[in-house]
Amino acid sequence: PPVIRLEDYRPTDYLIDTVDLDFNLDPNVTKVTALLSLRPNPLGRPNAPLVLDGDELLLNDLRLDGTPLDANAYTASPQGLTLHAPPQRPFELRIETSVNPTANTKLMGLFRSNGIYCTQCEAEGFRRITYFLDRPDVLSVYTTRIEAAVEEAPLLLGNGNRADAGLMPGTGRHFVVWHDPHPKPAYLFAIVGGRLDTVSEVYTTQSGRRVDIAIHVEQGKRERATYALDALARSMRWDERVFGREYDLDVFNVVAVSDFNMGAMENKGLNIFNDKYVLASQDTATDSDYANIEAVIAHEYFHNWTGNRITCRDWFQLCLKEGLTVFRDHEFSADERSRPVKRIADVRTLRAAQFVEDAGPLAHPVRPNRYREINNFYTATVYEKGAEVVRMLKTMLGDDVFRKGMDLYFERFDGTAATIEDFLSCFAEASGRSLDHFSEWYAQAGTPILTASGFYDEVSRTYRLDLRQSTPPTPGQPEKKPLVMPIAMGLVGEGGRDLPLVTDNDVALHDGVLIFDEAATSVTFHNVTEKPVPSLLRGFSAPVRYDIDLSDDELLVLFSADSDPFNQWQAVQTVLIRQLIKGTEAVKTGRSLPPSDRLVRALAEFTAATAEQDAAFAAQVLTLPTESDIAREIGRDVDPDAILSARRAMKRQLSEALLPTLERLHIKLASSDAFSPDASSAGRRALRNAGLDLIAAADPERGEQLAAERYAAADNMTDRMAALATLALIPGAGREDALADFAARFAHDPLIMDKWLALQAMIPEPQTLDRVKGLMQHPIFTLTNPNRARALIGSFAMGNPTQFNRIDGAGFDLLADVVLKLDPLNPQVAARLLTAFRTWRMLEPGRRLKAEAALKRVAAAGNLSPDVTDIAARSLG
Ligand code: DPP
Numbered sequence: 001p002p003v004i005r006l007e008d009y010r011p012t013d014y015l016i017d018t019v020d021l022d023f024n025l026d027p028n029v030t031k032v033t034a035l036l037s038l039r040p041n042p043l044g045r046p047n048a049p050l051v052l053d054g055d056e057l058l059l060n061d062l063r064l065d066g067t068p069l070d071a072n073a074y075t076a077s078p079q080g081l082t083l084h085a086p087p088q089r090p091f092e093l094r095i096e097t098s099v100n101p102t103a104n105t106k107l108m109g110l111f112r113s114n115g116i117y118c119t120q121c122e123a124e125g126f127r128r129i130t131y132f133l134d135r136p137d138v139l140s141v142y143t144t145r146i147e148a149a150v151e152e153a154p155l156l157l158g159n160g161n162r163a164d165a166g167l168m169p170g171t172g173r174h175f176v177v178w179h180d181p182h183p184k185p186a187y188l189f190a191i192v193g194g195r196l197d198t199v200s201e202v203y204t205t206q207s208g209r210r211v212d213i214a215i216h217v218e219q220g221k222r223e224r225a226t227y228a229l230d231a232l233a234r235s236m237r238w239d240e241r242v243f244g245r246e247y248d249l250d251v252f253n254v255v256a257v258s259d260f261n262m263g264a265m266e267n268k269g270l271n272i273f274n275d276k277y278v279l280a281s282q283d284t285a286t287d288s289d290y291a292n293i294e295a296v297i298a299h300e301y302f303h304n305w306t307g308n309r310i311t312c313r314d315w316f317q318l319c320l321k322e323g324l325t326v327f328r329d330h331e332f333s334a335d336e337r338s339r340p341v342k343r344i345a346d347v348r349t350l351r352a353a354q355f356v357e358d359a360g361p362l363a364h365p366v367r368p369n370r371y372r373e374i375n376n377f378y379t380a381t382v383y384e385k386g387a388e389v390v391r392m393l394k395t396m397l398g399d400d401v402f403r404k405g406m407d408l409y410f411e412r413f414d415g416t417a418a419t420i421e422d423f424l425s426c427f428a429e430a431s432g433r434s435l436d437h438f439s440e441w442y443a444q445a446g447t448p449i450l451t452a453s454g455f456y457d458e459v460s461r462t463y464r465l466d467l468r469q470s471t472p473p474t475p476g477q478p479e480k481k482p483l484v485m486p487i488a489m490g491l492v493g494e495g496g497r498d499l500p501l502v503t504d505n506d507v508a509l510h511d512g513v514l515i516f517d518e519a520a521t522s523v524t525f526h527n528v529t530e531k532p533v534p535s536l537l538r539g540f541s542a543p544v545r546y547d548i549d550l551s552d553d554e555l556l557v558l559f560s561a562d563s564d565p566f567n568q569w570q571a572v573q574t575v576l577i578r579q580l581i582k583g584t585e586a587v588k589t590g591r592s593l594p595p596s597d598r599l600v601r602a603l604a605e606f607t608a609a610t611a612e613q614d615a616a617f618a619a620q621v622l623t624l625p626t627e628s629d630i631a632r633e634i635g636r637d638v639d640p641d642a643i644l645s646a647r648r649a650m651k652r653q654l655s656e657a658l659l660p661t662l663e664r665l666h667i668k669l670a671s672s673d674a675f676s677p678d679a680s681s682a683g684r685r686a687l688r689n690a691g692l693d694l695i696a697a698a699d700p701e702r703g704e705q706l707a708a709e710r711y712a713a714a715d716n717m718t719d720r721m722a723a724l725a726t727l728a729l730i731p732g733a734g735r736e737d738a739l740a741d742f743a744a745r746f747a748h749d750p751l752i753m754d755k756w757l758a759l760q761a762m763i764p765e766p767q768t769l770d771r772v773k774g775l776m777q778h779p780i781f782t783l784t785n786p787n788r789a790r791a792l793i794g795s796f797a798m799g800n801p802t803q804f805n806r807i808d809g810a811g812f813d814l815l816a817d818v819v820l821k822l823d824p825l826n827p828q829v830a831a832r833l834l835t836a837f838r839t840w841r842m843l844e845p846g847r848r849l850k851a852e853a854a855l856k857r858v859a860a861a862g863n864l865s866p867d868v869t870d871i872a873a874r875s876l877g
């Protein structure tokens with residue numbers, strides 16, 4: 001596929017003002033009639049041909065202003081339709097195509113999931129429905145008539161408001177007409193048809209408008225939709241309160257289907273979800289499932305303003321809607337739950353997904369400037385780092401100016417397809433500050449490294465902080481510039497007291513936020529009455545790696561006393577990582593390094609004294625850095641087996657030392673209260689289960705017994721899965737029995753069985769490869785369902801570092817085989833799985849060679865999709 005470049009953007013030569021669609025739903029031959037009213041774009045080239053996009057389309061009929069077109073007036077193929085000399089005045093094009101929704105395994109365009117008709121059009125799926133100017137800067141008003149057999153599809157949904165409906169006597173068919181008054185790009189188009197169960201309520205907006213909000217799910221799953229409905233109502237209220245944004249149609253529908261490439265899709269007034277992010281009940285969903293559902297429901301709803309009312313000019317601006325909307329959903333969850341715990345979880349994700357991407361061959365800027373396949377840019381960089389950039393803006397400008405900038409953005413760009421420059425201009429105007437330098441965050445790839453060192457002078461009572469920043473090269477960007485980093489900070493004195501920050505006048509420091517925008521600087525603080533411990537990047541105020549010359553003892557002071565909970569957690573994580581890295585080195589020479597006494601003491605004190613008061617936070621503290629966290633910090637010549645050994649040893653030794661405290665905690669946290677998915681109950685479960693996992697590390701026999709008891713007695717999925725996960729690490733009959741029991745209990749429900757598949761795929765032992773191959777033959781497994789493929793293959797490749805990176809290369813080969821098999825069916829999911837190779841260059845040379853060979857085998861295969869071709873080429877590049 002050709003490279004598409006940001007700098008080549010130009011407006012279309014024609015505009016499409018209205019689109020009237022008629023769908024005649026049929027499992028195998030769905031006829032689609034599109035009536036487009038077009039006109040030349042005053043910003044386009046006069047007399048240009050009209051080039052409409054298509055993808056695997058069959059053209060039945062074509063008329064211009066009601067008259068069939070002469071054969072030499074146009075060229076049509078499955079991949080496009082060109083009118084050589086269209087009228088230079090408004091005209092109407094009527095296009096009739098047919099598509100086969102049942103044969104559509106790519107799950108883009110119109111397809112069927114468990115018999116339900118649904119669509120996915122972002123990014124370029126609409127062209128699989130009809131020929132169109134399928135790009136986000138073409139905004140049209142849509143009216144959609146959907147006709148189907150009543151028996152097959154009693155419920156017919158479209159974008160906007162319902163305008164008409166009726167039976168078609170004698171045919172067994174009926175129709176519904178939907179009209180969406182808000183002009184939108186084609187990627188936000190959607191229809192649904194099927195037999196679904198519904199939960200609904202009336203939501204009254206702040207201005208008193210009544211909206212019917214509803215969640216539709218596969219039959220028999222109605223009671224698992226109520227949590228999502230509640231999350232939706234809370235999201236709507238929050239957006240009114242925090243951003244002043246109100247909903248703008250009479251209905252808001254969410255439909256959950258089981259075959260879906262993405263998490264969910266924000267189609268105007270008709271969100272379509274992967275049912276993984278809708279369905280929840282005490283028995284079937286873990287606490288993290290509940291948290292994810294709340295977050296994704298909010299995310300898609302928030303897109304109504306950030307994405308739909310204001311959309312993107314082109315796909316390079318994807319972060320304009322995604323980074324901003326992720327930021328908004330993070331804030332929502334922080335307000336609904338615990339802010340520090342949410343921040344810790346989000347930073348863990350950022351590091352696990354985005355820092356890794358940034359450090360490998362797939363690194364790209366938050367706003368990429370070229371792509372071959374846009375589907376491959378729905379990445380952690382665009383989403384998570386994009387959200388961090390918005391967060392930095394807020395940190396730098398302060399809450400009030402940030403809100404003013406957002407208000408201006410909504411006011412000025414409503415109804416348009418905008419750019420990052422448009423977005424930033426609102427904050428520049430609201431603040432009176434230039435954001436030119438700041439905007440480099442959107443253009444420069446790679447994770448900056450911030451290095452800090454401090455010097456205290458007792459005599460002058462000054463503290464000097466030396467800061468440096470640099471960014472390692474990334475593909476296509478050998479040279480890097482310094483970026484603008486807001487560093488939220490404190491100088492921590494005796495007992496955790498924040499010392500006053502007194503600096504020279506020219507230092508940009510507001511509300512404890514230092515703006516660092518050079519390669520290096522020194523800041524001197526005056527009247528510092530005692531030797532402080534600096535606490536930098538509070539709340540993780542910039543998405544950077546940082547390295548500070550603090551001793552473990554100083555870090556443990558921050559752990560026990562910093563007023564910023566994020567940095568408390570960060571401090572102890574830093575100590576743990578340091579000791580785990582040393583432990584990994586030791587393992588390579590056949591030794592073992594115990595955790596330091598001070599670390600053990602600090603954790604024991606924390607667990608005994610504070611754990612119960614904030615259980616969710618304590619659970620985060622007691623969860624050791626993952627094997628991937630350690631690998632990322634080591635960065636090169638990684639030996640995953642050495643990391644696993646070192647981590648196991650550390651976990652065992654820490655747990656042995658903490659055992660009495662853990663046992664006490666375990667008893668105290670035992671609860672007989674009725675189940676509730678709220679954050680504080682979830683926090684208690686998280687801590688109790690983290691404790692169980694540690695007890696099992698110290699004393700496997702007792703751990704196995706406790707876990708088996710908890711598994712059997714569990715009255716909710718969180719406890720059941722946590723117990724099963726603990727058992728999964730202890731080889732033997734106990735584990736196999738529990739796995740068999742789980743399979744027997746939930747065999748009827750693939751979504752739940754995904755947990756079972758994923759857990760087994762992540763067991764860190766050599767037999768797992770065969771286990772995974774066996775599970776691929778299990779009746780529940782099918783490659784064609786994205787959730788199944790991700791649960792089994794994705795978890796193995798992304799969540800099992802020792803076994804995916806096996807020294808004999810068999811893990812790489814398995815992934816390569818699966819990708820090649822899946823590619824012809826669903827290239828998007830195949831390409832996503834293939835990104836597991838993004839860490840291959842960090843491996844030690846033996847494994848690196850094997851990984852490269854497997855990647856080359858994929859790249860050399862014939863007939864690859866553009867999606868897989870692109871990932872394979874960039875991974876090797
Ligand atoms: N559905 C995806 C999301 O909301 C892409 N827009 O992020």
Ligand code: ZN
Pocket residue numbers: 299303321322325
């Ligand atoms: Zn999104």
